[in-house]
Amino acid sequence: MKLFFLLMVLGTVSAEVQDLSGKMFTFPKQTNTAHVKLNPTKLDYNAVTVCHRSVTDIKRDHAIFSLATPSQDNGFLTYWHNGNQEIQPHIRNARVEYGGWDYKLNTWHSICTTWDSEKGLVQIWVDGMPSIRKFIISGPISGAVKIVLGQEQDTFGGGFDAKQSFVGMITDVHMWDYTLSSCEIQNYMGEINLTPGNVLNWKALDFEIVGNVLIEDKPLCNPASIFLG
DSSP: OHHHHHHHHHTEEEEEEEOOTTEEEEEOSOOSSOEEEEOOOOOOBSEEEEEEEEEEOOOSOEEEEEEEOSSOTTSEEEEEETTTTEEEEEETTEEOOEEOOOOOTTSOEEEEEEEETTTOEEEEEETTEEOOOEEOOOSOBOSOOEEEESSOOSBTTBOOOGGGOOOEEEEEEEEESSOOOHHHHHHHHHTSSOOOOSSBOGGGEEEEEESSOEEEEOOSSOHHHHHHO
């Protein structure tokens, strides 16, 4: 415990696998350094589903989930564009826009993004509501990947911009190498019989903290229940 505290003070927590059930990452201030590195072992993706819950009060663009490859800094990115009030999935540097979401500040939101390389279709789910399916790009995500929470990668594992950083809390991050069904996504939204991610699993997460990021207990009120009522 003393070593963990010392590493937090020094700004780095070495990579390890932890069960983060009931925990969240807190990003307390705007920086171009603080982030969490997630360490998947899988290479090459023909399909992806990423789910996460987050809350923020920042009134600007910010990244929520950032996956990069050596050739594509936006390999799989979930991005909030504040000026257009859009959630923008980016995959292999291609982008589509989804507007019309009630992305309230100081409110927990559950977001899932699915994509398959064969059809090239992407879809997002926000607080239990699905978007339409749109074509974004076909063909697999190939090679090594680096995944970051709290920053948006403009280079492979770096190139951070404080004005795109995330300030707030993130929890329940899961990633699968296939597209979840609508029922499975609803299970994630309601935290009912969830099948953990087979690429990233919040209950067995391999990660490294860099800079001022805290691991804290989630609120006593279940984040998912806030939008479910």
